[in-house]
Amino acid sequence: EPEVTQTPSHQVTQMGQEVILRCVPISNHLYFYWYRQILGQKVEFLVSFYNNEISEKSEIFDDQFSVERPDGSNFTLKIRSTKLEDSAMYFCASLTGPMNTGELFFGEGSRLTVL
Amino acid sequence: QKEVEQNSGPLSVPEGAIASLNCTYSDRGSQSFFWYRQYSGKSPELIMSIYSNGDKEDGRFTAQLNKASQYVSLLIRDSQPSDSATYLCAVNMMDSSYKLIFGSGTRLLVRP
Numbered sequence: 291e292p293e294v295t296q297t298p299s300h301q302v303t304q305m306g307q308e309v310i311l312r313c314v315p316i317s318n319h320l321y322f323y324w325y326r327q328i329l330g331q332k333v334e335f336l337v338s339f340y341n342n343e344i345s346e347k348s349e350i351f352d353d354q355f356s357v358e359r360p361d362g363s364n365f366t367l368k369i370r371s372t373k374l375e376d377s378a379m380y381f382c383a384s385l386t387g388p389m390n391t392g393e394l395f396f397g398e399g400s401r402l403t404v405l
Numbered sequence: 406q407k408e409v410e411q412n413s414g415p416l417s418v419p420e421g422a423i424a425s426l427n428c429t430y431s432d433r434g435s436q437s438f439f440w441y442r443q444y445s446g447k448s449p450e451l452i453m454s455i456y457s458n459g460d461k462e463d464g465r466f467t468a469q470l471n472k473a474s475q476y477v478s479l480l481i482r483d484s485q486p487s488d489s490a491t492y493l494c495a496v497n498m499m500d501s502s503y504k505l506i507f508g509s510g511t512r513l514l515v516r517p
Binding site: 321323325331332333334335338340345346379381385390391392393394395396397398399 | 451
């Protein structure tokens with residue numbers, strides 16, 4: 291069964307360092323997302339991406355965050371200068387079905403710990 | 406602000422009982438409603454989607470939607486200890502793009 295894959299599963303970094311989280315969405319999906327979940331809190335929308343550009347971003351997704359799809363398969367989330375409060379699980383998701391009623395399928399997540 | 410509300414629980418039920426999980430949402434324009442299951446430390450796993458008023462059954466799971474009341478529920482029949490998890494309600498929001506907004510989840514504990 292096709293799945294969304296994410297790497298790394300866990301990354302520990304020092305505050306101020308750059309981090310890149312990688313995702314390989316399901317191959318025939320066209321609409322991609324990043325969500326994050328701080329420990330004990332809700333799953334929060336960060337950004338949606340379609341046709342090689344950002345469709346929508348949340349207030350959380352400030353100038354420290356960026357996304358790109360550099361090679362047609364990988365979908366990356368970059369945090370330029372990490373802060374302690376960026377510690378969270380980051381989930382990549384891709385959309386199946388119509389673009390107004392489709393279902394999101396999530397990867398296993400990347401746990402980011404900022405020290 | 407568009408919200409999805411759930412009781413955080415925990416909801417504790419004995420094995421074999423029916424577990425009833427509830428969710429309300431604020432955006433009347435929402436068209437798509439989902440239930441995800443999330444085990445501790447794991448990613449959300451889609452278990453049900455529902456788009457029309459009424460009931461939708463899939464195995465031991467039944468999703469119920471009432472758009473007039475802006476209410477979605479999930480019933481789990483014959484609850485098993487393996488059903489113990491956090492259940493997330495997610496609702497689509499059509500702002501500038503299609504996305505899902507999640508509730509904070511209800512923790513379900515099924516006692517053997």
